[in-house]
Amino acid sequence: MPLSYILGQEQPKHILKxxxxxxxxxHAYLFYGPESVGKKLTAIELAKILNCTEKxxxxxxxxxxxxxKIEARTHPDFFLIEPEKTASGRDGQIKIEQIRDLQKKLVxxxxxxxxxxxxxxxxxxxNLQAANSFLKTLEEPPSDTLIILVANNLYxxxxxxxxxxxxxxxxxxxxxAVQKILTRKVESGDLALPLEELELRAARxxxxxxxxxxxxxxxxxxxxxxxxDLVEGSSFENMGQLxxxxxxxxxxTEDLQDLLNELLTLIRDxxxxxxxxxxxxxxxxxxxxxxxxxxxxxxxxxxxxxFDAAHRTKGALNANLNAQLTLxxxxxxxxxxx
Amino acid sequence: xKIIQTHPRSRAGRARPVRNQTRVxxxxxxxxxxxxxxxxxxxxxxxxxxxxxxxPQTFNELVGQEHIVRTLKNAIELxxxxxxYLFSGTRGVGKTTLARILAKALNCQNGPTPEPCxxxxxxxxxxxxRCIDVQEIDGASNNSVAEVRELIDNIHYATSACRYKxxxxxxxxxxxxNAFNALLKTLEEPPSRVVFIFxxxxxxxxxxxxxxxxxxxxxxxxxxxxxxxxxEEICRHEKIQIDDVSLEExxxxxxxxxxxxxxxxxxxxAYCGKTINSGSVEAVxxxxxxKALENFVDHLIRKDVTALVGQVQEIAVQGxxxxxxxxxxxxxxxxxxxxxxAKDPARLLxxxxxxxxxxxxxxxxxxxxxxxxxxxxxxxxxxxxKRSPMAQMVFEMTVLxxxxxxxxQKIDDLLQEIGxxxxxxxxxxxxxxxxxxxxxxxxxxxxGSAAPxxxxxxxxxxxxxxxxxxxxxxxxxxxxxxxxxxxxxxPGNLHLAFSDDFTLGLVKEEKNxxxxxxxxxxxxxxNVEVQLSRDTAPPSAGAGADEKxxxxxxxxxxxxPLNETEVIQDALDIFGGVVIR
Numbered sequence: 001m002p003l004s005y006i007l008g009q010e011q012p013k014h015i016l017k018x019x020x021x022x023x024x025x026x027h028a029y030l031f032y033g034p035e036s037v038g039k040k041l042t043a044i045e046l047a048k049i050l051n052c053t054e055k056x057x058x059x060x061x062x063x064x065x066x067x068x069k070i071e072a073r074t075h076p077d078f079f080l081i082e083p084e085k086t087a088s089g090r091d092g093q094i095k096i097e098q099i100r101d102l103q104k105k106l107v108x109x110x111x112x113x114x115x116x117x118x119x120x121x122x123x124x125x126x127n128l129q130a131a132n133s134f135l136k137t138l139e140e141p142p143s144d145t146l147i148i149l150v151a152n153n154l155y156x157x158x159x160x161x162x163x164x165x166x167x168x169x170x171x172x173x174x175x176x177a178v179q180k181i182l183t184r185k186v187e188s189g190d191l192a193l194p195l196e197e198l199e200l201r202a203a204r205x206x207x208x209x210x211x212x213x214x215x216x217x218x219x220x221x222x223x224x225x226x227x228x229d230l231v232e233g234s235s236f237e238n239m240g241q242l243x244x245x246x247x248x249x250x251x252x253t254e255d256l257q258d259l260l261n262e263l264l265t266l267i268r269d270x271x272x273x274x275x276x277x278x279x280x281x282x283x284x285x286x287x288x289x290x291x292x293x294x295x296x297x298x299x300x301x302x303x304x305x306x307f308d309a310a311h312r313t314k315g316a317l318n319a320n321l322n323a324q325l326t327l328x329x330x331x332x333x334x335x336x337x338x
Numbered sequence: 339x340k341i342i343q344t345h346p347r348s349r350a351g352r353a354r355p356v357r358n359q360t361r362v363x364x365x366x367x368x369x370x371x372x373x374x375x376x377x378x379x380x381x382x383x384x385x386x387x388x389x390x391x392x393x394p395q396t397f398n399e400l401v402g403q404e405h406i407v408r409t410l411k412n413a414i415e416l417x418x419x420x421x422x423y424l425f426s427g428t429r430g431v432g433k434t435t436l437a438r439i440l441a442k443a444l445n446c447q448n449g450p451t452p453e454p455c456x457x458x459x460x461x462x463x464x465x466x467x468r469c470i471d472v473q474e475i476d477g478a479s480n481n482s483v484a485e486v487r488e489l490i491d492n493i494h495y496a497t498s499a500c501r502y503k504x505x506x507x508x509x510x511x512x513x514x515x516n517a518f519n520a521l522l523k524t525l526e527e528p529p530s531r532v533v534f535i536f537x538x539x540x541x542x543x544x545x546x547x548x549x550x551x552x553x554x555x556x557x558x559x560x561x562x563x564x565x566x567x568x569x570e571e572i573c574r575h576e577k578i579q580i581d582d583v584s585l586e587e588x589x590x591x592x593x594x595x596x597x598x599x600x601x602x603x604x605x606x607x608a609y610c611g612k613t614i615n616s617g618s619v620e621a622v623x624x625x626x627x628x629k630a631l632e633n634f635v636d637h638l639i640r641k642d643v644t645a646l647v648g649q650v651q652e653i654a655v656q657g658x659x660x661x662x663x664x665x666x667x668x669x670x671x672x673x674x675x676x677x678x679x680a681k682d683p684a685r686l687l688x689x690x691x692x693x694x695x696x697x698x699x700x701x702x703x704x705x706x707x708x709x710x711x712x713x714x715x716x717x718x719x720x721x722x723x724k725r726s727p728m729a730q731m732v733f734e735m736t737v738l739x740x741x742x743x744x745x746x747q748k749i750d751d752l753l754q755e756i757g758x759x760x761x762x763x764x765x766x767x768x769x770x771x772x773x774x775x776x777x778x779x780x781x782x783x784x785x786g787s788a789a790p791x792x793x794x795x796x797x798x799x800x801x802x803x804x805x806x807x808x809x810x811x812x813x814x815x816x817x818x819x820x821x822x823x824x825x826x827x828x829p830g831n832l833h834l835a836f837s838d839d840f841t842l843g844l845v846k847e848e849k850n851x852x853x854x855x856x857x858x859x860x861x862x863x864x865n866v867e868v869q870l871s872r873d874t875a876p877p878s879a880g881a882g883a884d885e886k887x888x889x890x891x892x893x894x895x896x897x898x899p900l901n902e903t904e905v906i907q908d909a910l911d912i913f914g915g916v917v918i919r
Contacts, residue, residue, distance in 0.1 A: 011621065011657060019608045024385040026604060100479060132478035132512040140390060155724035160539055163429040163598045166605050169624055171657045268731050271738050275643035281651055300742060307735050
């Protein structure tokens with residue numbers, strides 16, 4: 001079966017299989033959906049399938065020279081465009097030179113494969129010039145070309161780009177699929193994790209593989225109680241403690257986004273509990289004993305305000321604002337809401 | 339500029355409906371066909387997406403944009419073709435297509451004609467993108483001044499075979515400032531037989547100096563009906579079964595762009611093959627469908643949070659797009675509002691999918707204010723969701739917020755209520771000490787309590803009611819009327835005195851007088867002559883408004899607040915200086 005290496009993502013797989021079967025591949029695909037759910041992997045699998053010398057163009061063998069070359073990114077007809085890392089290590093942009101270079105290469109007929117496949121990873125990081133200069137190629141590319149754009153957020157792309165591609169939406173993976181992927185990784189030796197932890201990790205991953213791999217379970221446990229204390233204890237009377245907390249937290253900048261994500265989840269759980277008291281829809285089900293009385297205490301409007309404040313803070317931290325000040329600000333909003 | 343020439347590769351034996359094969363880059367000469375395999379084994383990428391396959395080739399095939407097509411046809415017929423055109427408009431409405439048709443119309447063997455034949459060598463060359471006199475340039479890739487200079491250098495050479503030399507520059511908005519400026523002189527007075535056609539999605543980025551040298555055409559977004567008609571046409575040719583609701587959904591998600599709609603349809607066809615039903619359209623487009631919306635609004639009206647959160651989760655798990663759900667929900671609320679306010683809602687709805695009965699039932703259960711609030715909250719959320727990586731949670735919180743919505747109480751009503759209550763209190767508590775004795779027995783207190791009016795009037799002339807009526811209509815009167823004094827208020831006559839000229843001048847305006855007259859008429863039921871004057875009496879003489887101190891304290895000012903001269907003196911002491919006036 002083609003694409004069987006990809007776990008989950010039934011609908012995208014179905015569409016691609018049909019397209020391969022009918023020979024109705026368009027010239028440009030746009031794979032979009034949450035990060036780390038297999039978009040880029042699917043794009044690379046598709047490139048292998050189209051160029052495989054043994055089983056292609058309906059399946060791939062992963063052993064022929066073509067498949068191996070694509071895996072090693074050395075295939076002459078396979079192009080992978082990624083944002084260049086900037087000096088500070090952040091993800092940069094895709095520059096117009098990269099696109100011009102790609103356009104020049106795509107003009108030639110395939111060198112050894114059947115179809116030239118160009119994968120543009122993180123298409124939202126195409127800068128304005130690059131995106132615009134890609135438009136004409138994307139609309140009417142040279143023959144025997146398949147362009148695959150991979151993007152996390154559809155709405156960060158130019159509408160003129162979206163309109164020229166056939167979009168395929170990827171969903172968050174189900175926990176079972178995440179668990180299978182983790183197991184496969186552990187078995188193949190890519191990942192060193194105890195097998196019994198995998199289920200919990202998969203359940204907490206919200207469908208994203210990298211979250212499942214990276215998160216530190218013990219610390220998350222710690223966070224959550226700390227955060228609940230924060231929500232519970234926020235009032236103008238103990239500002240001193242709160243500011244103490246922000247000072248400690250602001251130093252560990254790399255954790256902050258995770259921390260805020262947890263905070264948002266907790267507040268969301270509280271709000272849902274407040275309104276319906278139906279534990280089925282709660283993410284942090286294991287903390288229910290603590291959440292229920294807290295939900296009783298807070299008013300819905302206070303929780304909504306807290307959510308807004310935390311959500312704003314998350315955006316502000318992304319925009320590189322001073323961590324301690326933004327967190328202080330958030331806690332002041334919490335106190336106001338309480 | 340880099341010249342776009344097509345390299346006519348041999349495509350013998352491949353029957354494909356290629357209509358246009360523009361190459362954006364210089365052809366690969368020599369090196370091109372090095373492929374290791376024989377041609378017939380290569381993967382047949384024969385499929386062409388609908389947007390390319392069905393690109394219109396004549397003016398008549400073009401969908402919409404009648405105003406532009408007509409202008410261009412007439413220009414060709416009358417021999418008044420301009421040397422520069424600028425086509426602007428959103429994506430997928432026909433800019434590049436029309437540019438190519440115009441190039442054909444100008445260069446067709448049968449003379450410049452509004453009906454290019456499509457069979458003469460020139461038409462074919464242009465269609466396949468290999469005519470050397472019609473150059474299609476990607477303005478975004480070739481955007482620097484060096485490339486524009488190259489173009490200007492080459493522009494003076496005569497055409498090779500065609501009648502006109504046509505330069506189609508697409509995505510022109512990406513040219514740099516210098517490149518635009520380098521183009522100006524040539525664009526104003528190009529050599530004869532040169533036609534520029536610019537196409538862009540962002541008109542605002544084009545300098546005015548360029549705009550003034552071109553004939554500019556703005557392309558309108560296509561409406562649903564035009565898109566549906568074209569999609570039907572395509573389905574008929576491709577022998578695809580599709581129902582009206584599906585077509586409508588696809589057209590709606592195209593958002594005014596034919597290419598978007600055609601891409602979506604390709605996607606749907608890729609998913610379900612030759613027979614398309616609305617269920618699979620919903621699956622592919624990630625929309626939740628009308629039934630889900632109806633249920634959701636039902637839950638919302640019942641404020642059933644468990645069901646609402648459950649439904650949001652369900653939508654997310656099924657792989658439906660919550661952004662689109664939010665968008666559709668907005669539209670649904672709009673329909674509800676229409677049903678609620680309009681006499682003939684069916685005409686305004688214009689959609690197969692809507693169930694007017696359900697809408698009417700639901701509209702009956704909600705207040706109009708609630709609908710407005712829901713709409714406002716949702717439209718803000720829709721924007722926020724686009725930016726947020728946690729769209730689902732943002733939407734859930736919004737749903738919780740929506741369950742908190744209740745109808746507004748009008749501020750006017752509240753004010754009136756408060757006013758009435760206050761008036762009631764004054765009447766009961768404050769009547770004994772009410773008005774100070776009035777000199778000359780003329781003036782009526784403008785404060786809350788109704789003072790006995792001069793002889794001849796009805797028992798109590800309800801000045802305060804008149805005042806409230808005025809304020810209800812024009813809230814800015816509040817201030818004027820607290821500073822004025824009623825000298826006389828009888829049947830047929832109202833005399834107001836103001837403490838300063840400025841306010842007097844403001845109230846003197848005819849429309850303000852009219853407001854007062856109307857209010858009196860409404861409350862007392864008769865017309866009244868309004869008389870205004872400057873209040874010359876010293877403040878101590880008047881009974882004064884309720885804020886004013888009683889006469890004794892006014893005559894002997896309390897030690898607390900300083901009077902004006904003292905303040906000025908203090909200021910002089912601190913800052914120095916002279917008093918000019």
